Amino acid sequence: MTTEKTALTANSTIGAWLQHPAGEQIVRGIAAQAGMDDHALSVLRKVPLGLLIASSQNAPEGLIDTLVAKANGGRVPSDTEATGLAWVETITPGRFDGKTVIVTGAASGIGRAVASRVAREGGRVIAVDITADRLDALVAEVDGHQVIPVAGDITSEAGIAAIVAAADGQVDALANVAGLSDDFAPMHEVSDVILERVFNVNVFGVIRLTRAVLPLMIAAARGSIVNIASEAALRGSSSGLAYTASKNAVVGITKSTAFMYEPYGIRANSVAPGGTLTGMRPVNTNEFGLSRINKQRADVPIAVPQALAASITFLLSDDSVNINGAILPSDGGESVF
Ligand SMILES: NC(=O)c1ccc[n+]([C@@H]2O[C@H](COP(=O)([O-])OP(=O)(O)OC[C@H]3O[C@@H](n4cnc5c(N)ncnc54)[C@H](O)[C@@H]3O)[C@@H](O)[C@H]2O)c1
Known part of the structure; x- marks a missing residue:
């Protein structure tokens, strides 16, 4: 019973x-x-x-x-009666009051969870994605908070110009979340199409947008940048060559930025998510790569995107004032398996 x-x-x-x-x-x-x-x-x-x-x-x-x-x-019980509740996100009211935060990949998954949390904690969010309709859904979801949608591509000059224009001269924090998976292809089978597609978004998009935003942060002598890496930046067994190389590049981008702009009061850190329940999926999976990856798969639970947003917003906020150049695994321990 x-x-x-x-x-x-x-x-x-x-x-x-x-x-x-x-x-x-x-x-x-x-x-x-x-x-x-x-x-x-x-x-x-x-x-x-x-x-x-x-x-x-x-x-x-x-x-x-x-x-x-x-x-x-x-019977349909209320959540307060239930056992085995999932972890519940707890908002820190006012943590981003007066701050403008650019979040890329804001229409889905981790980026959407970050944009939503920053907005609900008082920030003005420049929410960037290539998919306009899902950005509208985000705006509706956080009705009453400040979310400025920018339907733009971080790999195009026009997209980057639109993002910077929307910020209107003030960027306190930048979350480079937009990213693409590869097809798990190993080195001997990787195609130029996948290499270029993955590097364009995961590496060049991150560099070009950050390059465009930095002058505003330098002028303000403050700023926090969070680049989203992956387990693939920590191990060779979680994705294909293109994605693994791109996320290792994200680590290098983070460390160089952290070092170069420390005198300007700008911090750059990276979060390396483990498996997260989002829309990201490998496309046309490579058979050899998939069989190698499946053999190594750790028995670690998938996280909800809000759990990643908790780590990312910590690094975006002033709570992480003394952290610069860190690569933070947010993976339930997957990287130590
Ligand atoms: N989901 C996971 O298990 C996982 C694990 C490790 C790392 N990550 C990383 O987390 C980040 C977010 O991924 P997610 O899982 O939330 O994926 P997702 O597919 O749910 O969201 C990514 C978003 O980025 C947007 N995007 C892609 N290319 C773009 C471009 N050129 N310009 C603007 N927007 C663009 C997409 O439209 C999409 O809305 C990525 O960098 C990904 O590599 C995800």
Whole structure:
């Protein structure tokens, strides 16, 4: 029988659903339909079921409510009654008051979570992405806060000019989050198309936008830059050649920037995310690369994008005043496995 103590909600983690008799049956049923094995379920154990379903493109409307009712014998409990709740983001009110923060990749995943959190903590966000419609959804979600959408490409001169123009002379922080995955191809099979596509966004886009923003930070004698790297910057076994090389370049960009602009009161740091539940997927996966990567895959839970935003906004904010040139793994420990 379902009791209040064992209630499940949309915000309960998949791990909590698996520990609940009715919940386990439901989750295992969904996993079987999606062709997921026990390992795939295990890496999702810290993800709230509601979030997983929301991130799936073909889930029918209202599915999570149906599942919650089914697990609790027809009753839909409030989140405060539930056990096994997911980690909940806690806002620091006013942390970004008076600050202008540029966030790239703001329409999806980690960038969206960063933009949303900075805005809800009082910042004026220049939210940059190539996909305009999803930027509009972000603006609607944080209604009442300051989000200026810029539908622009960080690899084009026009895109960079539009971002700088939107900042209107003030940039206190820059989060270079936009990035692309590769196809997991190893050195002997990497194509020029993938090399150029990945480096254009992950490396040259980061350099060109930062180069355009730095004069404003130098004039203000302050600024915080956070570049998003990856596990791939720490190990050779998490992606293909192009992505791994690009994220190692991000580490070099971060260290050079941190060193060169220290006298100007500008800090540059990097966050290296582990697996995170976002829209990023490898395209046309290379067979050899995928088989090598799968052999090494650590049994570490996937994180929600808000957990990455917690690390990134810390480095963007004045709370990280004494940190410069750091490469911070935010991966639940994956890099030590
Ligand atoms: N998801 C993960 O598991 C993971 C792990 C390690 C590192 N990362 C890194 O985190 C960052 C964010 O990735 P995510 O997982 O949130 O991916 P995502 O695909 O959900 O979001 C990336 C966003 O960047 C935007 N973008 C791509 N190219 C752009 C361009 N030229 N100009 C402007 N915007 C552009 C995309 O439209 C998209 O909205 C990336 O740098 C990625 O390499 C992600």
